[in-house]
Amino acid sequence: MSSQKTVTVTPPNFPLHGKVAPPGSKSITNRALLLAALAKGTSRLSGALKSDDTRHMSVALRQMGVTIDEPDDVTFVVTGHGKLQLPAQPLFLGNAGTAMRFLTAAVATVEGTVVLDGDEYMQKRPIGPLLATLNHNGIKVESPTGCPPVTVQGTGRVQAKRFEIDGGLSSQYVSALLMLAACGEAPIEVALTGKDIGARGYVDLTLDCMRAFGAQVEVVNDSTWRVAPTGYTAHDYLIEPDASAATYLWAAEVLTGGSIDLGVAPQDFTQPDAKAQAVIAQFPQMPATVIGSQMQDAIPTLAVLAAFNNTPVRFTELANLRVKECDRVQALHDGLNEIRPGLATIIGDDLLVASDPALAGTACTARIDTHADHRIAMCFALAGLKVSGIQIQDPDCVGKTYPEYWNALGSLGVQLTY
Numbered sequence: 001m002s003s004q005k006t007v008t009v010t011p012p013n014f015p016l017h018g019k020v021a022p023p024g025s026k027s028i029t030n031r032a033l034l035l036a037a038l039a040k041g042t043s044r045l046s047g048a049l050k051s052d053d054t055r056h057m058s059v060a061l062r063q064m065g066v067t068i069d070e071p072d073d074v075t076f077v078v079t080g081h082g083k084l085q086l087p088a089q090p091l092f093l094g095n096a097g098t099a100m101r102f103l104t105a106a107v108a109t110v111e112g113t114v115v116l117d118g119d120e121y122m123q124k125r126p127i128g129p130l131l132a133t134l135n136h137n138g139i140k141v142e143s144p145t146g147c148p149p150v151t152v153q154g155t156g157r158v159q160a161k162r163f164e165i166d167g168g169l170s171s172q173y174v175s176a177l178l179m180l181a182a183c184g185e186a187p188i189e190v191a192l193t194g195k196d197i198g199a200r201g202y203v204d205l206t207l208d209c210m211r212a213f214g215a216q217v218e219v220v221n222d223s224t225w226r227v228a229p230t231g232y233t234a235h236d237y238l239i240e241p242d243a244s245a246a247t248y249l250w251a252a253e254v255l256t257g258g259s260i261d262l263g264v265a266p267q268d269f270t271q272p273d274a275k276a277q278a279v280i281a282q283f284p285q286m287p288a289t290v291i292g293s294q295m296q297d298a299i300p301t302l303a304v305l306a307a308f309n310n311t312p313v314r315f316t317e318l319a320n321l322r323v324k325e326c327d328r329v330q331a332l333h334d335g336l337n338e339i340r341p342g343l344a345t346i347i348g349d350d351l352l353v354a355s356d357p358a359l360a361g362t363a364c365t366a367r368i369d370t371h372a373d374h375r376i377a378m379c380f381a382l383a384g385l386k387v388s389g390i391q392i393q394d395p396d397c398v399g400k401t402y403p404e405y406w407n408a409l410g411s412l413g414v415q416l417t418y
């Protein structure tokens, strides 16, 4: 449930200058936690994200016998025993898509029945295609609704030869199967069916991480990988900062004409959302069309920025944004229209943002329903840098991936009223 708490951002009448290091990457932290847990031995993960999503992953792994120490705010020291143990209780994964999808596949290596559940939002996020592939390969998985909760009857053995998967709804299904594939008894091919996946960059992140933990993956062609049955090897791993979190800081810079030192250059990220920086850098002349599938989690940032652009921006290929923490196409549309009616229009799965540079410096009485979605809260805070009176509901939902977000804005001199 969303809380009744709200935050109002007072537009600063000065450019934002300062140093803000974004937190560690959520995507890489949750991959590294899982692969380190599947390995035998101790792996030190530094630069890691500590947030709701990585807490859900680490707590679930501890429930399965993995030792995880946290010597400081950015480090996990993971000692795996080469095999996940049967947890005594269901795994509760909140609204962490990576934890839910990656663990649903990984618990096939457990001997016994594992239940994976999430919060009310997660219980609406589809997982059917991943379950169908597991079932087709002799791993019994059930979910009455096609969404969590999911029950996996692990046998401790992965005897598949080929996982075929449609990653159109979520690339996380593909990543989940690739990571499981290295735990097979023989080489396993992972092959995409259906249309190409937009978020291919996330599959590349998965392959990089798997290789770092000793996996051998051969790229057969554009849509097929062959994974050798190596299991994983413990490894110390440095996690790069979160590119999606960086987008809010890049946008805050251009919206206020300031300069924020993130401590990392845009070209040094390997995550797909780093592509958004090139779009942000064009503000207030953003392109007329932005393809959403290439940088999905950055779309909320870009859509709010587009409201202040000189010309309208049409965001395309957004179908999968409708099955994120909330229906982000609808939430962005509703929030933008709360600020000024007519600012956004939905056309099929596209979002057209009308753009109105004259918005800057105006006042409104918008109350933004975040639907407990961290990205909706964080992106509408950006609108609050330019328009006064924007109230954001449930500000604590940023804890999913960026618990320090409000403190980061505060450290740049932004006034926040709770």
Ligand SMILES: O=C(O)C1=C[C@@H](OP(=O)(O)O)[C@@H](O)[C@H](O)C1
Binding pocket: 026, 027, 028, 097, 098, 169, 170, 171, 172, 173, 175, 199, 202, 296, 297, 320
């Ligand atoms: O693999 C990952 O780490 C992620 C993949 C993307 O999700 P989908 O593949 O479901 O689109 C992205 O939106 C999510 O935040 C993280």
Ligand SMILES: C=C(OP(=O)(O)O)C(=O)O
Binding pocket: 095, 096, 097, 098, 099, 297, 324, 325, 375, 401
């Ligand atoms: C979609 C997101 O998260 P996930 O799918 O990992 O829950 C996100 O962080 O924007």
